[in-house]
Each structure stands twice: as C-alpha cells, then as structure tokens.
Amino acid sequence: MYWEWIPSCPEEWLCIEKGFARKFPRAIGSIDGKHIVLDCPFNSGSEYYNYKRTYSIVLLALVDSQYNFIFADIGCQGIISDGGVFTNTLLWNKICMNSLNLPPPHPLPGSNIDVPYIFLGDGAFALSEHLMKPYPGQHNIGSEKREFNKRLSSARVVVENTFVPLKVPFFKSVIIIVNNFIIWEVDISKKKFKPDS
Template identity: 40%
Template sequence: MKDLKEDPEKFRAYFRLSPELFSQLLIKVTPKIEKIHTNMREPISPEERLAICLRFLATGDSFATIGFNYRVGNSTTGKIVAEVTQAIWDVLQPEYMPEPTTDDWVAIARAFEQRWNFPNCIGALDGKHVVLQAPPASGSKFYNYKGSHSIVLLAVVDANYMFTVIDVGGYGRNSDGGILSESPLGKHLKAGTLGIPGDTPLQGAEEKGPMPYVLVADEAFPLQRHIMRPYPGRQLPRVKRCYNYPLITAVSQ
C-alpha cells in the first residue's frame, strides 16, 4: 500500500471497480439509495449516487471537487456519500463480515494455535487511530495523545489478518479500553452473548482444568476473562517473558 499512496494515479486505479462489479454493487444498493420521482425535478440517479460515493472513497477528494465534477452542491455530495456508504455496509456486511458463530471462533482458535502457537485464542484485538481534520465545534473530542485529531478503528482479526469484528468512530481522545467498553463488541463480551465457545483444557496442561477462549491485546486494554494482555514492564522473569512472546507476536503481526 505504500507504493499506492506515493502514486495517486496507481492508488485510483487500484480502487477502480470494473463495470461488472459496479453493476453488481449497483443492483444491491439501488433499493436503499433510489429516490422518489416527483413533478418538481428528476432525482439524482442511483448510478450517479454510487459513482459519487466510490469516487470519494477511492480518492479522498473534497466534496467541493467531487461536487464540481458531477455538478451537484457540496452539501448534496456529503449527504450522498453518507447515505450510500451506509447502504454499501448494510448490503455487504452480512455477506463479507457476518457475525462470527461459535464454530467460527473454534476454527479461528485452531488456526491461531497452528500458526502462532497460542491456544484458545479467538482473535487479536487492537485500535488504530485514523487521522482527520477536526470537525467544526468538536472541541477536544478527537484530539489524541499523539497530538493529532483522529477517530479510532477498533478491530479483531483472525490468524490470517482477516477482519472478523470492527467498530469505527470512537473519539481519538478516548483510550482503547474505554472505546472497547462502549462498543457493541465490549458490551457483548460483558454480557456473554458473543457466542464464544465454552472453556476447554489446553493440550499438555489438562491438569489445570478448562481454560477460557480469549482475545489477545496489548497493554491498552483491561485484563478480562476473555481478554489476555502481556505482563507489563521490562525486567520480567523468564516465565513471564516466555508467556509474553507468543501473545505480543500475535498482536503485533
């Protein structure tokens, strides 16, 4: 992705949909973005609405630039981007990012043990700050500890770096742990409604009894029944360093 960011034309080409994919996506979102025809004037077509949204997502151009190219106002462009983005998520989320089932968690844990040597692990959890220009009258909500303004992408990935759960939009000033507690993921974890499998003994340590399945995370997250974080500090005894190594490796990779 680094080369794409350094070459704007290559970046645009990378995200350009083929006519076939555009048509397939258009069929899915049209019922959600099509506007009613009136006697006053013709509404903007679903094709143009989708094109405006994809242009924004692919290039990051301003609403003014995109609106000028499509001959629509700035506020209209912003409204179209918001509506169509939500429609794309609504129609594609059940197909491409469905809520994991208990069987899914078990399969993910099996892959984590095989690839990262960490048993009973159902995902790696972390937050990513996405830098933005502070919205008007937002105060310090988006101002983060790095000295910039951002929203936070909170995500869980499986053993192959694929997203399984995401939460987007946390204020940059909030900690990862605070964002997790207010997110649907955190609330499901607390309520025990995430479909996490029941406790299972670890291979080679059956005498310790059944152990819970966990998400691995860094020090920014609280230690919970289903969240494991590394031991803090640098001068750690060998047994703690041996425990930290596969956990930190799984999170950082």
C-alpha cells in the same frame, strides 16, 4: 458505525482458534485500535485530540490469524483510549452478555484446568476473562513473564499487520470490506453492516 462478521456458533470460533493455536492456544482473535487522522471537527474542542497530538477518530478492530476483520468499530473520538473505545462497542456488550456463542472453556494440552477462549490485546486494554494482555513492565531474559509476553505479541501482531494498508490515503471502511471479500470470497451481502442511528 460498526461492521461485524462475528462467528455464529462455537464451531466457527474453533476454526479461528486453529489459526492461532501454534502461537497462542485458545486465542480467537487479536484486537487493537488505529487512529485515523482528520482535520479538527468544528466546535469539538479537544474531543478528537489524541496522545499523538493530532485529531483523529479510532478504528477498533478484531481480526483472525488470516487478517480477516471479525469486528470493526469506527468513529469514536481520538481522545478515548483503545480500552475505552472497546468497552463502548457492541462486541464488548456481547462479551458481557455472554452472547458470542464462544466455545466452552477447555483444558490446554497436558492440563486438566479449563481455560476460556480469549481475545489478544495490548497494554491499552483491561485484563478480563475473555481478553488477555501482556504483563506490564520489563522482565528478565528467559523469565516466564517475558516468554509469555513474547508469545502473546507474536500472535497479536496480526492485527497491527492488518492495519498497514489503512495507512494509504483511501476510504478506510472500503478497505475493511474489500479485505474480507478478497480473503473469504464470500457474499458480503450476508454480513452485517450497522451505521449508528
């Protein structure tokens, strides 16, 4: 099942980018997965058994710099990595089909090289044209790779902070909707909710 509050035009994406611009220019969202622990489903074998040695489903979320959920997909088996969950979402399909209405690539300040707008992920995700992740491994203090990772992490942490209220034993999908309602104060009936068929 998934929820989406995906911007409908490049101008809306640019409003999101403004929130990230100081920490990581061209970022238009931060993405991560959160394991929701559950009792082992009957006859599921190890499908829901995750690397933390619990049974879970995965909540994959894309959030903006103001802690608003832009996209959330919940229900994938815990054995699947965040990157694997992501590549099986409607969001990934829209990225691949170029149907998100993202702004066209634009040069960074002081450059004339066009740079695409990107989502920020961690090492669990695959690097792609629209998904940036940290350099793997350890890097020397002051090195360009270490500074890059530090900047990416400081902008991406917003998604991890958005998950904090989800640790409270409460119906997770309600928190996602209430979170955006409180922050946006918009008519949520205009947003899209799509249970799996």
